[in-house]
Amino acid sequence: MSTNKYDVIVIGGGPAGMMTAGRAGQLGAKVLLIEKNDRLGKKLSITGGRRCNITNAEFDNQIFLDNFPQSKQFLFSPFSKFNVESTFNFFEGRGLPIMVEDRKRAFPKSEKASDVCLLLKKYVEESGNVTIKLNTALTSIIVTDKKITGVKTSNGNFNLNKLIIATGGHAAPETGSTGEVLSMLKQIGHSIKEPDPNLVPLKTSAKWVHSLSGTTIDDMALNFLQNNKIKIKTRGRLLLTHFGISGPLVINNARNVKDLLKTGKVKASLDLFPDLNLGELDKKFVQLFNENKNKQVKTILKELLQKKLAETILQIPEIKFGEIKAHSITKEQRKLLITFLKSLHFPITGTMGFKWAIVADGGVLPTEIDFKNMTSRIYPNLYMIGDTLNINRPSGGFSLQLCWTTGWIAGEHSALQT
Ligand SMILES: Cc1cc2nc3c(=O)[nH]c(=O)nc-3n(C[C@H](O)[C@H](O)[C@H](O)COP(=O)(O)OP(=O)(O)OC[C@H]3O[C@@H](n4cnc5c(N)ncnc54)[C@H](O)[C@@H]3O)c2cc1C
Structure with a gap:
């Protein structure tokens, strides 16, 4: 074999690329891992607020895959070979204990995404079969007689038996996921769904929301309305930011809000007391105002809500009652205050785009992949894994699990079929 020919060439040194290169090398294949950044796992190192939500600890494949409503049917096969339990075994077996938090989100106990990167880098290197080329970008895929035979890169050309594409999608492009390889795949005949930010924060023009940047409301209900009709209902934790909500x-x-925006204006309505209806909340305030007659409304509200949140709400012109003492509040003023606390409206003006997206829709259509081994249905020696695939899923560790599963399967198949 000539020195620039490899059994397997992997493009992209993110989580999917490292897992697949490591597995192929472990099984004895001569592997070249090409990454255009100056280090591996740049995006991985910032996942989960740098704590890395490594998977979702749902060990039942059926229930786990309910989170992939459009792609579930494709994923049963790969998950029958490498699933959440395999992920736990893989990382814990290599000395990285995992802990599980709310919503079954799993994190390394060290709470360091950098530890996940280090472990994977070690996995890539430990067989001695993987050559890593950093600062090297794929520029084109060479096809000869309907077969992939090599790649052109910014650092020379390489021949290959198998090519694995693990270059990610379009989300957070500053980490290297810029999507140009998807265009190359399109050029050689694959169908690509155009990118669209999916898991992404939302923007509002309401200044009072911006002024609450950094505030977290642990339990609230947030509805999205169009033409004053509720279209999307949510309940849980809300983070207010300098541009909107996250x-x-x-x-x-x-994704649903984005679709709604295509058909008209969208308003968000925030309910700060989701467990009480209007009547119950009014009763609560009648009692509170009676028990605290000489206190200002802002003092009473600050005992119920966070200080900054209470102060900001009481700056809204219609309910600027903060300075009034409880005994002087009229019934109408109290009712108006209650109404606002149950439905604070603000316009939603769009999403924060690719730069802020955790996941972007788009990528190679799953129908063009044989999920038994992650090969292309057009080129049997081409594999596509991780975020290069157009597979929707929620946040909570599902994206990385997809990388571990598809990476493992492609690495194994590419090595064993060499
Ligand atoms: C801020 C943030 C937080 C996230 N947190 C979580 C989380 O906690 N849990 C979770 O499950 N998911 C999380 N995600 C999603 C998760 O990071 C991605 O799903 C995952 O990184 C996809 O891995 P990948 O290997 O497919 O692609 P990527 O991680 O995008 O890696 C692709 C690699 O390919 C390289 N590349 C691209 N083009 C070329 C080229 N032409 N030549 C050579 N190399 C190239 C890139 O430089 C990059 O290093 C988060 C995403 C973001 C943006």
Whole structure:
């Protein structure tokens, strides 16, 4: 074999690429891993707020795959070979204990995404069969007689038996996921769904929301309305930011809100007391105002809500009652306050785009992949894994699990079939 020919060439040194290169090398294949950044796992190192939500600890494949409503049918086969339990065994077996938090989100106990990167880098290197080329970008895929035979890169050309594409999608392009390889795949005949930010925060023009940047509301209900009709209902934790709203609840509904925006204006309506209806909340305030007659409304509200949130709400012109003492509040003023606390409206003006997206829709259509081994249905020696595939899923560790599963399967198949 000539020195520039490899059994397997992997393009992209993210989580999917490292897993697949490591597995192929472990099984004895001569592997070249090509990454255009100056280090492996740039995006991986910022996942989960740098804590890395490594998977979702749902060990039942059926239930786990319910989170992939459009792609479930494709994923049963790969998940029958490498699933969440395999992920736990893989990482814990290599000395990285995993802990599980709410919504079954699993993180390394060290709470360091950098530890996940280090472990994978070690896995890539330990067989001695994988050559890593950093600062090297794929520029084109060479096809000869309907077969992939090599790649052109910014650092020379290489011949191959198998090519694995693990170059990600379009989300967070500053980490290297810029999507140009999807265009190359299109050029050689694959169908690509155009990218669209999916798991992404939402923007509002309401200044009072921006001024609450950094505030988290642990339990609230947030509805999205069009023409004053509720179209999307959510409940949970909300994060307010300098541009709008974020947090798992928002990003997991962003896709539906984005679709709604295509058909007209969208308003968000925030309910700060979701467990009480208007009547019950009014009763609560009548009692509170009676028990605290000489306190200002803002003092009472600050005991119920966070200080900054209470102060900001009481700056809204219609309910600027903060300075009034409880005994002087009229019934109408109290009712108006209650109405606002149950439905604070603000316009949604769009999403924060690719730069802020955790996942972008788009990529190679799953119908063009044989999920038994992750090969292309057009080129049997081409594999596509991780975010290069057009597979929707929510936040919570599902994206990385997809990388571990598809990476493992492609690495194994490419090595064993060499
Ligand atoms: C801020 C943020 C937080 C996230 N947190 C989580 C989380 O906690 N849990 C979770 O499950 N998911 C999370 N995700 C999603 C997750 O990071 C991705 O699904 C995952 O990184 C996809 O892995 P990948 O290997 O397919 O692609 P990527 O991680 O995008 O890696 C692709 C690699 O290919 C390289 N590349 C691209 N083009 C070329 C080229 N032409 N030549 C050579 N190399 C190239 C890139 O430089 C990059 O290193 C998060 C995403 C973001 C943006």
